[in-house]
Amino acid sequence: MLSTGHFARLPRPKSSFLLLRPTPYRARASPFSSTAAGRMKVVPVPVRDDNYAYLLIDDKSNKAAAIDPYDVRKVKAAADSAGVEIVAAITTHHHFDHSGGNQAAAFPHAPIYGGSEKVKALSKLVKDKDGFNVGNIHVRCLATPCHTQDSICYYVTDDAANHPGGVFTGDTLFIAGCGRFFEGIGSEMHAALTYLGTLPNETIVYDGHEYTKGNVAFAKSVDPANRALARLEKLIKDGIIPNERTTIGDEKEWNPFMRLDSAPIQKATGGGESSAVMDALRTLKNNYKG
Numbered sequence: 001m002l003s004t005g006h007f008a009r010l011p012r013p014k015s016s017f018l019l020l021r022p023t024p025y026r027a028r029a030s031p032f033s034s035t036a037a038g039r040m041k042v043v044p045v046p047v048r049d050d051n052y053a054y055l056l057i058d059d060k061s062n063k064a065a066a067i068d069p070y071d072v073r074k075v076k077a078a079a080d081s082a083g084v085e086i087v088a089a090i091t092t093h094h095h096f097d098h099s100g101g102n103q104a105a106a107f108p109h110a111p112i113y114g115g116s117e118k119v120k121a122l123s124k125l126v127k128d129k130d131g132f133n134v135g136n137i138h139v140r141c142l143a144t145p146c147h148t149q150d151s152i153c154y155y156v157t158d159d160a161a162n163h164p165g166g167v168f169t170g171d172t173l174f175i176a177g178c179g180r181f182f183e184g185i186g187s188e189m190h191a192a193l194t195y196l197g198t199l200p201n202e203t204i205v206y207d208g209h210e211y212t213k214g215n216v217a218f219a220k221s222v223d224p225a226n227r228a229l230a231r232l233e234k235l236i237k238d239g240i241i242p243n244e245r246t247t248i249g250d251e252k253e254w255n256p257f258m259r260l261d262s263a264p265i266q267k268a269t270g271g272g273e274s275s276a277v278m279d280a281l282r283t284l285k286n287n288y289k290g
């Protein structure tokens with residue numbers, strides 16, 4: 001387990017965006033680039049129009065897990081290109097655009113992890129706080145029901161701590177946004193995002209869709225004076241996002257769904273209990289036309 005104190009001692013620069021400061025994690029040059037010193041690395045594999053599958057790679061053993069490998073051919077090609085063997089499939093929730101590539105024949109020797117029997121080809125049912133390993137990488141399951149009741153986020157660390165840790169958030173947490181409440185209510189999404197907020201600030205967010213531009217437009221409509229949002233907007237304009245990833249610490253600064261207590265979000269929603277604010281904020285987002 002990564003010590004949270006390891007990074008807590010680092011000074012937090014004015015620009016907290018992870019990849020603008022020295023870090024062993026670099027995914028910038030190419031989605032297939034490798035970290036020379038790192039044991040754990042994550043390779044995004046864009047699938048469908050705007051989904052992200054990922055390879056979670058243990059460099060030392062050349063083993064990898066495929067996260068939401070909807071497009072099996074593409075994910076396998078990425079694994080071949082990286083020279084790794086897929087030994088597990090990890091599913092964030094049962095929606096077809098995430099679990100639809102799980103057919104057992106695609107990964108015959110790999111356990112398929114997920115949060116309910118609704119997950120296609122499930123072989124390892126997981127619940128909150130369960131853990132397992134992919135090579136030398138430790139994976140911890142965080143139950144975050146709301147978008148679906150079987151939504152699980154997966155927090156990954158390696159014991160060498162060459163990587164600050166990452167979390168695969170599926171359709172629960174997006175950059176500057178969150179997933180729709182298909183099977184849940186505001187209190188559940190508030191609990192889910194609060195739970196993710198307990199991870200170290202340096203934790204890199206690997207989300208399930210590329211929705212950043214629309215999310216930022218909405219976030220600005222409810223939190224127009226937020227300087228962190230202006231920073232995110234510039235990162236998008238400069239082409240850094242979406243090629244780079246944000247952190248849990250970043251999201252706490254600019255994601256309106258993680259800022260329910262802030263004055264602008266209270267004002268935009270009419271205030272009140274966190275659960276009511278979350279429901280009101282999601283309704284505003286659902287109705288937002290940009």
Ligand SMILES: [Zn+2]
Pocket residue numbers: 093095147171
């Ligand atoms: Zn979904």
